[in-house]
Amino acid sequence: MSQKSADSTMSKIVSLCKRRGYIFQSSEIYGGLDSCYDYGPMGVELKKNIKEFWWKSMVRLREDIVGLDSSILMHPRIWEASGHVAGFVDPLVDCKTCKGRFRADQLESMPCPRKPSKMVTECGGELTEVREFNLMFRTHMGPVAEDAAVVYLRPETAQGIYVNYNNVLQSSRQKVPFGIAQIGKAFRNEITPRNFIFRTREFEQMEMQFFVKPGTDTEWFEYWKEQRIQWYDKMGIRKANLRFHQHGDGELAHYAAAAFDVEYNFPFGWKELEGIHNRTDFDLQRHQEYSGKDLQYFEEATRERFIPFIIETSAGCDRTLLTVLVDAYEEEELEKDTRTVLHLAPQLAPVKAGIFPLVKRDGMPEMAHKIHDELKKHMMVYYDEGGAVGRRYRRQDEAGTPFCITVDSQSLEDQTVTVRERDSMQQERIAVDGLFEYLRSRID
Ligand code: GAP
DSSP states (O other), X not given: OOHHHHHHHHHHHHHHHHHTTSEEETTGGGTOOTTOEEEOHHHHXXXXXXXXXXXXXXXITOSSEEEEOOOSBOOHHHHHHTTHXXXXXXXXXXXXXXXXXXXXXGGGXXXXXXXXXXXXXXXXXXXXXXXXXEOOOXXXXXXXXXXXXXXXXXXXXXXXXXXTHHHHXXXXXXXXXXXXXXXXXXXXXXXXXXXXXTBOSEEEEEEEEEXXXXXXXXXXXXXXXXXXXXXXXXXXXXXGGEEEEEOOTTTOOTTOSEEEEEEEEETTEEEEEEEEEEOTTHHHHHHHHHHOOOOOEEETTTTEEXXXXXEEEEEEHHHHHHHHHHHHEEEEEOSSSEEEEEOOOTTTOSOSEEEEESSSSTTHHHHHHHHHHHHTTTSOEEEOOSSOHHHHHHHHHHHTOOEEEEEOHHHHHHSEEEEEETTTOOEEEXXXXXXXXXXXXXXX
16 A cells, blocks of 8 residues: 555544544643543443453453453562563664654654655754663652652553462462463553554553463464464454564564564554564563562472463554454445445444434334333443434444444334344344344344
8 A cells, every 4th residue: 555545544544533432632622642542432332342352262261361450550670670671672863953753773664754755764854873762651659759769650561460470370279371361551652653543652452471381382372373363353354464473583572582473454554463472481580580589380290390481462452443443444335425334343343233213203213212222231322313314324334333223114013123234234124022132143
């Protein structure tokens, strides 16, 4: 896709997100806060559904993985042990001409703020020497802003899992191999956040750390690679838009012996969606050393003691949400016009059904309200009686609602309604007392 059409696709998706209540610029009435976004009524439902879909597949349907919700602020020594204080840095340069600040390793793909048609390498601006910039946000614990009180906003949720490994092991009666899963906020002071919610400074991660016996790590690594790519497939993401990228020696994070990214073909190119890492025993060894606590595992069957290796699956929740939106977006050419439609998988769609009276009289609104009141006990539904029914369909198509239920004059006579399916636009008549079962089977 050319740069121009990529920009245009993204700007259409960004404006749909605002128009339909998915995502808003943070602090908009104050001019916005760069790289921070707020999820509106539809966005918050979509995000919740994505997180539930992940939790169900990683925790609820498995007996070997349990959940955790650790705090964002943790003991500062954790970040020394993890290597983040010394090594979580990006190379930074400033432009003396335009005062822009850029990642030194991305200059060739970074448009100049003053001459956006040129990249920073071509615009002629004078750049400073490269210096290292730590991406962790620092703050202070308590009322005194002194060095002894420095704490960090966590840049990944993973460390909260490692430092709770013993607590979970002892309280949940798990045995190696087993996993701990967590969904939560992470913060990185990115030098160049961009592409809408793709790279932001505050984001959510869905991470799972799987503790295995050394020597079995390669086998488990392959297993998790397969599981994770299948998860995106099950979520309805088109296979052709997904691929693996293996990290070469220069790309590997300081903790990883092997790493693959799941990548998605965004309008702005193939980019990382999730990282799958073989972290070896790096993290637990370091926490054992820095905390002075014994983090070895005792395997009863063999009477062996060892520090488990960790296979990590680390997905971005916001990035997955962007993927879901981009993959679902279509401007579909119809005979007379074009309709904008979000082909969201029914299980992820924020609203499962729109409920409309055909006209605002003759008892139709009352019957539609009754259906709405019954269905809302089980799923998100939306009542709408404003404007022509065709326009109401189009509004729901754009919002990604998979079904629209219309009460018409026949409904009052025989207690049936029409159900219109978003993607095919086909309608069928369904008995009101079978509606819930019909929708439930189509959504699952
Ligand atoms: N614990 C390992 C870890 O954090 P990572 O590759 O740095 O690994 C994992 O991050 C995932 O978190 C990424 O694949 C991406 O989906 C998400 N992520 C990372 N930085 C992000 C950012 N600035 N904005 C949005 N999502 C981000």
